[in-house]
Amino acid sequence: MRHDVWSYVIAAFAVSGAALSVLTVVVFAHLRHWAQRARDEEAR
Amino acid sequence: MIAFLANPQRFMALSAWATPLLGAIAVLLFAIGVPWALFVAPADYQQGESARIMFVHVPASWWALMIYAFMGVTSLVGLVWRHALADVAARAAAPIGATLAGLSLVTGSIWGAPTWGTWWEWDGRLTSMLVLFIVYLGYIALWAAIEDETKAARLAAILCLAGLVNLPIVHFSVTWWSTLHQPASVFRAGGPAIDRSMLWPLFVMALAYLALFGALLLCGMRAIIYRRRAQAAIARRARSA
Numbered sequence: 635m636r637h638d639v640w641s642y643v644i645a646a647f648a649v650s651g652a653a654l655s656v657l658t659v660v661v662f663a664h665l666r667h668w669a670q671r672a673r674d675e676e677a678r
Numbered sequence: 679m680i681a682f683l684a685n686p687q688r689f690m691a692l693s694a695w696a697t698p699l700l701g702a703i704a705v706l707l708f709a710i711g712v713p714w715a716l717f718v719a720p721a722d723y724q725q726g727e728s729a730r731i732m733f734v735h736v737p738a739s740w741w742a743l744m745i746y747a748f749m750g751v752t753s754l755v756g757l758v759w760r761h762a763l764a765d766v767a768a769r770a771a772a773p774i775g776a777t778l779a780g781l782s783l784v785t786g787s788i789w790g791a792p793t794w795g796t797w798w799e800w801d802g803r804l805t806s807m808l809v810l811f812i813v814y815l816g817y818i819a820l821w822a823a824i825e826d827e828t829k830a831a832r833l834a835a836i837l838c839l840a841g842l843v844n845l846p847i848v849h850f851s852v853t854w855w856s857t858l859h860q861p862a863s864v865f866r867a868g869g870p871a872i873d874r875s876m877l878w879p880l881f882v883m884a885l886a887y888l889a890l891f892g893a894l895l896l897c898g899m900r901a902i903i904y905r906r907r908a909q910a911a912i913a914r915r916a917r918s919a
Contacts, residue, residue, distance in 0.1 A: 675911035
């Protein structure tokens with residue numbers, strides 16, 4: 635029973651960690667893409 | 679401060695060092711908060727170990743609501759005072775708020791399964807939180823659907839302000855209606871109903887989420903400003919060609 639409850643706890647922490655990590659990667663990738671694009675377009 | 683940041687160049691200079699600082703604070707707070715919540719904080723006397731889900735569920739719910747309120751304020755500032763970065767801030771905050779609202783629903787559902795014996799119930803709190811998540815998605819979709827950014831900013835701000843009506847519904851749903859969800863136990867008249875041994879790690883986790891929100895908000899705002907610079911350069915070239 636104890637193990638079952640812990641599996642819910644671990645699942646909640648894992649889902650939260652995964653979602654926040656993916657969000658962070660996407661936001662940083664978006665920033666890098668547009669920073670580079672702005673530099674390229676302004677240099678032309 | 680708000681007038682100072684109205685200049686995008688000043689904002690870019692400030693956010694260049696504030697973003698990594700907030701990111702580092704978030705990492706540090708998560709490094710303290712997660713082990714504290716999982717292994718140091720005591721199990722709840724009624725719910726047992728499953729109450730530990732509170733440490734990821736509650737901050738996600740708090741900040742999903744507060745980020746929407748923040749978007750409401752910035753939308754109003756953008757509409758009324760035409761602040762140069764207000765609509766940028768609201769737009770950058772939306773995906774973060776949507777993720778946290780989604781996490782609030784998912785972790786709440788995971789908590790509900792062992793505690794209530796059901797993954798979902800169409801009660802006031804859960805349904806109003808789902809509405810908030812859908813409003814976030816609608817706001818993001820509206821920005822993506824309209825090419826003219828000035829028009830998109832105005833319409834998105836109006837949608838955001840209209841959606842504010844849902845915030846008190848989410849907050850008071852547990853007192854207005856009969857619900858499975860427990861009533862407010864931290865921000866309530868008479869002080870928190872949670873013992874300090876659980877309250878402190880909860881605050882550390884809440885601050886970690888806030889610092890992460892700050893870092894991601896600044897990143898998102900910088901990306902939008904860079905995109906506008908790139909689009910302006912393309913438009914300048916097209917005019918001179």
